[in-house]
Amino acid sequence: MVQEREMTQEEEEKYQKNMKTSFDKRHPRGFPSFEEGGYLLVSTGKLGKNPLVRGPFLIKKILWMENFPKTIIYLDDKGTEKVAAAKNAIPYHCRSNACSQGGGK
Numbered sequence: 001m002v003q004e005r006e007m008t009q010e011e012e013e014k015y016q017k018n019m020k021t022s023f024d025k026r027h028p029r030g031f032p033s034f035e036e037g038g039y040l041l042v043s044t045g046k047l048g049k050n051p052l053v054r055g056p057f058l059i060k061k062i063l064w065m066e067n068f069p070k071t072i073i074y075l076d077d078k079g080t081e082k083v084a085a086a087k088n089a090i091p092y093h094c095r096s097n098a099c100s101q102g103g104g105k
Contacts, residue, residue: 032090034062035062038092039094040072040090041053041055043089043090056094058074071083
C-alpha cells in the first residue's frame with residue numbers, strides 16, 4: 001500500500017511553479033492584433049524544433065467570434081485566397097516602406 005506524505009516547502013513551491021508554467025502555456029494572455037489590409041506570416045508546421053513560417057501575405061478578411069479573431073482569409077503569392085486559423089498566424093510588421101507601397105517583401 002502506498003502512503004501519501006506531505007510535501008516539504010521546497011517541493012510545494014516547485015509543484016506550484018510547474019503548475020503555473022503548464023497553465024500559462026495553454027492560456028495565452030492576449031491576442032495579436034490583425035487588421036484587414038495588413039500583413040501576416042503563416043505557420044505551416046515544424047522542422048525539428050524550428051517552426052516553418054511562410055509569408056508575408058496580405059490580409060483580406062478577418063472572421064471574429066465573440067471579439068476574438070478566429071479565422072483569417074489572406075492572399076497568397078499567386079493572388080489566391082487562403083484561410084488560416086488565427087492561432088497559426090503571426091502579425092508581420094515591415095521594417096521599410098515596401099509594405100505600404102504594395103511590395104510586402
